[in-house]
Every structure is written in C-alpha cells, then in structure tokens.
Amino acid sequence: EMLSRGDTAGVFQFEGAGMRDVLKQMRPTRLEDLIAAVALYRPGPMANIPDYCRRKHGEAWEPPHEEIREILEETYGIMVYQEQVMQIAQKMAGYSLGGADLLRRAMGKKIRAEMDQQRVIFTEGATKRGIDKDKAVEVFDLMAKFADYGFNKSHAAAYALVSYQTAWMKANHPVAFLAGCMSLAREKTEKLAALRQEAERMGIKVLPPDVNKSEADFCVETLPDGTHGIRYALAAIKKVGFSAMEALVATRGGKPFKTLADFAMRIDPKQINRMQMENLAKAGAFECLDKNRARAYKSADTILRRAQSQAQEAAVGQIGLFGGAGHVEPLRLVDGPDWPEFERLAMEAEAVGFHMTAHPLDAYGPVLRRMGVTKSSGLLAAAEAGVGRVSIAGCVVDKKERPTRTGNKMAWVRLSDATGGCEVTLFSEVLTRVRDILTAGTAVLVKADLKLEGEALRITASDVLDLETAAAQNQSEMRVWIEKEEALAQLCEILNTQRGGPGRITLMPGMDETCDVEVRLKGGYKVTPLLGQRLKTLPGISRIEQV
Template sequence: METEELTYQPPKEWRESTKVLSLYPPIPRNTNAVNFDIYDFEMLFNDEQTNQLIRTGQTIGCFYIESPGMRSLLRKLDVHDFEMLTAASSIIRPGVAESGMMQEFIARHKDPARRIYLIPEMKDVLGETYGVMIYQEDVIKVAHHVAGLSLEEADLLRRAMSGKMRSHSAMQKIIEKYFLSCKNKGLSDTQAKELWRQIESFAGYSFCKAHSASFALLSYQVAFLKSHYPAEFMASVLSNRGGFYSAAVYVWECKRLGLKMHLPCINKSNYEYSGKKDEIRIGLMAIKNLSRNSIQKILDERKNDGEYHSLADFLIRTKLGFEETSILIKCGAMGRFKKTRPELLRLLDIYIHKRKILNESYNDLFLHETFVMENEVKTNINFSVEEICKAEYETFDYMVTRHPLYFYRSFTEHSAIVKARDLNKHRGKNVRLIGWYMTSKRIKTRKGDIMKFLSLEDTTGTFEAVIFPREYEKFAEHTMSMGPYIIEGKVDESDATNVVVSKLSVLSVTSVKVADQKDSVDNKYFGDVEKISEEDFMLLEGIDKEKLRLAYAS
C-alpha cells in the first residue's frame, strides 16, 4: 500500500515569523567528574536534605522560590515533593493570590474539612487541587465539565481571559455563551457568578501546568545544589550578579550558612567568585571602579609569571595606576603582603610619585634614599573596623568583615530584643526585633489601600515585617532607608517569620551616640562614662584642697 504524500503546511504566520537557525545542545551531564546527575529527578525528589531546605523556606538564591512571599508559602504548605512545589509555583502568581484562592488553597491543604466544593462536579475535575483552579488547564476543565461549554469554547475562554482576544464583541459573546450554558446545566445565578469571578480574576496571570512543572524542576535542581554544595552554589549566584536580592543579602546568607567569606586577593581571586567546601573567595569583578582590562592584566600576569611578591612587584608587572591600586589596597586585596593598609598606601605614594617606577625610563639613582623612606613609613597601625567596613561598602556595595548591625550592638544585644532565629518560640506573641533592609514590596489591598512588606535580616536569620494600611499611614516615611529598623508587633502563628507591625522606627547613628553618652540630637556632649575605684579615693587623700580646686579649674 502506497503512502499518500503529506500535504500539511504550518500556518502562514508561523512560516513568516522569525526562524530559529540553530538549537543549542543540552547541558552536558557529569562534567568535571561530579558524583551526581543533576537530571536524575528521582534522586532529586527523594533527597531528604533538598526537601528539608525547600519545606523550611531556606531557599534564598534558588530560582523562582527565593522571594519572601514564596518562602513563606513553602513553609505554610510544608512543601516537600515535586507535585506540591508545582502547585506552589502556580498559586504564587498574581491571579490566584488576588482572587483569594491562594489562601483558600492553603487552608484546604491543611484542613481536609475545608474542602467544600462550590459545585459537586468540581470534586471530580479539581479534586487534586482541593477544588481550587490553579492552572490554565483548570479553566478549560471547569468551563467544559462544569459550565457546559465545548472544549473549543472553553479554550477560547481561556485565551480571552489571558488578554489574547482583542475583539470586545467576541468577548461579550463568550460571556453570554458561558452564562447561558451554566443555566442550561442547572447552575444557579449565584453559582455561575462566583464561578465566573474565580475564572476572571485568576486566568489572566495563571501558568499552564507544564510551565509550572518546568519551573519546579529547575527549582529542585538548584535547591539540591544549595543543600549539598552551598559554597559553589552561592559563589555562582554572586557571580551571576544576584537574583531577587542584592549581593549584600547573598553575602550574609553565606555567613548564616556557616561559609567563610574571604576578601578579594590579587594572588588568589579569579574574575568571578569562587567557592569550595565551606569557603568563598570574592572575585575581582566585585571591585567597583576596577576596569575589566585591569582585572585581565592582573590575572594574565599572575598566570604567566606567578604570584605577586610585593607592592613594587605588582606595580612594575601590571602597570596599574595610583587610583586603581589604592582601591585594591583599601578593600584588602593586598593582604598577602603582610603589611597594614596605611603602610601600603604610603608605599604606593612613594613608588608612584617619588620613585616613579611606572615611567618607561625608570632608573632609581637615589635607591638608598628610597629605602630610607620605605622604612620610615612602616607602621603596625591598621585601619579601624569602622574604616575597613566603610572601605568594603564603598568598594563592593556591601560589608564583609562585619554586618551593619554590628555597629548597633548596644541595641541588638539588649535582652528585650528577639533574634530572628528565635521567632518560632514566640508564635502569636508580641515581640521587638531589630533588622537590616533586604528588600520591600508595596501592594494595594482589595479596598484600594496601600500596605507594605519589609524583608529584614539580623545576623541570625531573616523575617518579614507586614505593615497593614493603618500602620503604613503612620510609618510610611520611615520605611525608605536601609535601617536599622526597630520593629514591634505580633508573630504570625502560621508562619513565625512574619511579624504584623504595630510600631516601627529607624535607629539612627545619633541615637547610638546618645546611648553611649557621646552626643545627642541637641548637640549636648555628656562626656565619657567615668569609673571610680578605691585607688581614686586613696589619691584624693594625698591632695590638699587648693591643688584639687586648681585641678578641676584647669
């Protein structure tokens, strides 16, 4: 029997659209002799360490599941398998969340008694998702099996809800057809309208299940990497210049994971961040105002002729100028030379401006005098912690040596302040916390009021300050800085990382000075806190009244 010649042609708009000239090959497996296959999904889904990381929301840095809202959702749903992560990836979308069905899904997931179906037929169609539409396919199933539309009409309804139908008249016909079909199926007006409300508010922003599942697969892969190879994974996140959060958040997530963050080093750093075991080395890419060409010079010279042995050796070999070299010194990238940063800066001035060793005609006729100057600038005094952190912040946009809250420790270590890691012990109770800014999100409630979510961290963990409209009206102007924020509020019983704010203030540097009795907002100097010992009284016995009067008068 002869086969008929195929006459099918793709639609015209497909043939005339942009053509894909080539397809990239899939990512190779088991490169660099790693002992796992990242595409072995059965292994991933059954890995307890990965599931524990996901269910506890410790997913900062993980694709699609790192936002504060998503991390809270993972905890509320106790997500620890692929199916539930697929569902969570869809219900976090605006359509489901804004329709109120996300909260309903959570409630029904936790309490089977809540799984009451609007229309009995919905149990057969949406039993897997407790009667809640969370995928685009659910719109088709409900419109066909419950409302009575044909499959073609149901899909047309889905497309219309997604904003892909521009004809207003065609849209109106579908709406009329929907309500007529509901009536023919015996649904009441109340049932038809509520079903329509759910479809209308949800369908425009929903995922199809395949889309959501593909996101969940990738989320599982990166969660596995974070749980088993945290240094390598977080180094890659930082090299990728972050994701949902700023680099500062990822750096302190590394610290909370127990990783050691090493400053950049001209002898050890690569261009990107590098991680191994429990250590991460900051890459030269993190240094602002250090050009790509200069970084490449440093790396190429080191590769060709070995490590740098001194500041003079570095300057002669790389020919970097004063400004870029001083940046490297200030941020700690020349710590391998075993000299303090002030001494290196003084030597830099001598080499560049006195010896002029970067000049092509360099020939030091006064070498002895130069050696004398080098000895004269030696010092064991290094930058203070404050100066080091200031240099790091100016260079990287984040601090490494200390967390910003370190400089407010007279407040953060107070017994009345609860640490983020201890919030689980205070569910349903009022607490006071101090946190540093991570990110924030303003939203409009159903009533049209504005509220805000402030994502904050301390050195032990992260938490979410939920500021409802009434409180936001009071404190909005205080939520525009990095902090530190003093938060007072009630810990959410369902998710202890959420704190409903009743009071908010910003802890200023001036407040810290007042606490230390160094300064005040009124510019009043209180003097140092004096300590009195028995020796002071013994000294007073040997001083007559006249000498004592003169001492105080002077």
C-alpha cells in the same frame, strides 16, 4: 528521595523566600506535586496548599461540580492551572477555545467590566446545559478566586524542573552551587548579600576578597581543615571591572604578590586606575600585603606612579631603577594610623555593598541588649508568639519611596544586622519625620509593629532614631585605660564634647604593677561605641571597655 527531605528548597528566583516553606509543607515526592507547588505558590494567597497536602495524603474530596471531576482529578479537586479554568469553561458553559482564553485573560487582569460580562456568559452557558444557576455562579466565583494565584501549567512545569535541578545541586554540591549563584549575581549587591547569609546559615564560609587568593569571579577554595569555602570575587567589588581583574589575576599567575611594591612592579598601569586601587583597598583586598587598609588606600597614587615608571622602563629596555636581580625597592607609602573600626567597616560596605568581615552593630552588643532589641532572625518567631511591638536595630541598606493614593509618600527600608536583614514599611507621617536619617550605611533604632498576614510578616515603623543618638541616651559606663600621659590633652578635648548624657566615664591610669587606680569623672557623658572607637585611636590609650 531528595524532594522528600525536610530542606528541599534551593535558592529560588521567584518573588520571595517563602518557596522553601511551601516545599517543606507540601513535601513533594512526584514531579507533578512539584509543578503544583510552583503553580500554587504566591507570597500572599496560599490557602489551598494545606487542602492540597491533606488530599494528597488520602483525605476524601469532591469537585465543585461532578461535570469537572476529571479536569481537577490530578490536583485533588483544587483549581491550580490556568488550563483547567479554560477546560472548565468549555465543558460547563460551552466556551470555544478562543472564548476560554479571553476568560482566562480577564480573570488574570481583574478587569471588572470584563469579569461582569464573562459571569453572565458563563452562567447562561452553564444553565443551558442543565446546570443549576447558583452552582454555576459558585464555580465561576471559585475560578475568579483562583485567578489570584493561577499559573499556567507549561510555565509551572518548566520552573519545577529548574527547581528540581537547583535543589539537587544545593543538596549535593552546596558550595559549588552557591558560588555559581553568586557568580550569576556578581553585579547585584542585594542578591550577593542574601546568598552570603544563606551560605552562613549552611555553615559555608565566604572568604573576603584577596589579591593573592581571589579570582576575577567567585571560586571554591579548600580551607586548612579540608573543608571548602567560597572566595569572594575581585570583580564583585564595586567599580573595578571584570576585565581589569582578569588581567590582575593573570599577572599574579602562580606567584603571589609579596608586598605592595612587588604589586606595583608587576601590574599593568593601563589596566588599573586610582579608583580601582582605592576600592580594592577599602574592600580589604590588600590586607595580605599590608594590614593597614588606610595606608594602602592613601598610597594608591604612589603605587600607580611606581607601576607607570616600571612600565616605561620596560618599554625602552632600561635596567630598572627600582629593582633588579630579584630585589624590589620599597615604596614610600603614605603612613598613618588605620581607620577606626566603624570607618573601616563603612569603607568596606561602600566597596563591597555590604559588611563582609564584621558588622557595625557588633560594637553595640551590650547597648542593644539593654535596650531589648530583637535580632532580625528572631522577628518571625516573635510575631508567631504574639509579640506586637519590638525594637529593631540595623544599618540602612536601601530605601524605596512610592506615592500613595492620597499623594503622600511611603517607603520600604531594608535593614541589615549581624544575623541577616529585614524590610520595614514607613507610612507618610513617620517617613516625613525621619527621612533624613534613612541614608545608606546609617545605623538606626526602629520601634516597629509586627503583623502576620498569612505567611508574610509585615513590619511597620512607628519611630526611627539614629542608633548613636539612642545609645547616647542609655545609661552605661566606659572605662578608659591610659598608658601614657600624652593621651590626656586629646582625651579631655573629646570628652568635653560628650558632656550632658546619662553615662559614666572611669579613667584607669597606669601606675605600676602593685597599684590600681580608678578615677570616676564627675557629671554625665554620652557614652557610645563610637566614642570608644575615637578614644581607642589616641596614642597612649591602651584599652577601652564599655559596660
């Protein structure tokens, strides 16, 4: 019953996410069909799957040769398993078991010399048994084509059983299932990012790390509305360590930390160091104690010194200098403004591996709409609708370069946006020109060509621009509300560095409740979301609006 539903695929650990599409198309209702689905699946050649589906539902079929009908009967006349190739070689051409295994190996490795030799052996063996030479060559070519996707049945059966179990878990216990998958991928950032996107697709909330609510590992948390979400693991934050986070959670016990000072008084300074403290702060794990991430980050040394002093006093049995009888002396934290939104998200991505609470492209929304950018979630639909060229915006997650046959280099770049992510191919000419832009965390605008290759979507870049540079070339207007005169000096200084663009700046000075004044500055400016973030941090600026 579960396998015949529309969404049958669990989180499969095969070569790609296309397994979900294979299962939707095949809708396996028997374990045998599921095994065949796994054996047939490859991200490239899957041309036999529609034939398999039609024949399974009653379409008449004939074997390549009547001699092998019985061998191919369970798979409706289609070669699916390596064992079938070996049986065909035995029955049609008189191979021994050992010889059939050599044929299977030659086909799997695509060794040309061995294949040519095996073609002769197979054809001669078949003709000796009265089979027409042309038919023997036809069957051999079918077997050779099968080798592009062939899978042995013993492996396919094992994978199919695991697929069945994971699909059942995902269909019936999705929150626990995804939390378990995230635990297994705790140190693999790309998998965690993909699992988080899958959770969002299913309407499951992934809650940010929190020193008062997170465990060392991923866990299921009951939300105020009675539903369940996944609380992000402290140990999944980079460079903090599982054992140290286990110790932190054990120290917390059933008594949440009240303040950063309380945290400092209770933690074991031998279990946590400055880097761990800073990464917890960058990930936002201290927001339950102090909303200002920058302050928690800069105060790491102060917190650790208090922890060390407390530990020393406890070791010698001293009465606490910093607190006693339930009172905790406040910490002298390094004060200052919080990070601007872009910097806060960049720090978060550095510590977590991806953007957890928001995405940097959110601030570019109006600009991206004006530039006609296609979201990553809409790329496949665009390609299927015949769109050949698109603009894509995203943050660089990863870049892998490989040499080509000519000695040049090409690259595969993973981009992320608020709806998911995609992989873009860059050939040597484009890569040479834009390589310096493609650093992790950089927001870019990509002009790309889309091409469907079977069921796979190939995205090839023709040009790449830094997104901030692209935004600065866009005609837009920014309105700046000024509450206090003290903002003017720094405001003028920043705006002078942004002259020469096509955008407009309008100042909205606060006068009184009965008087609204708009001051449009002469000349053009490079109006970008990053400029807005910089201006927003100035004392005396109450509001920024980009239109």
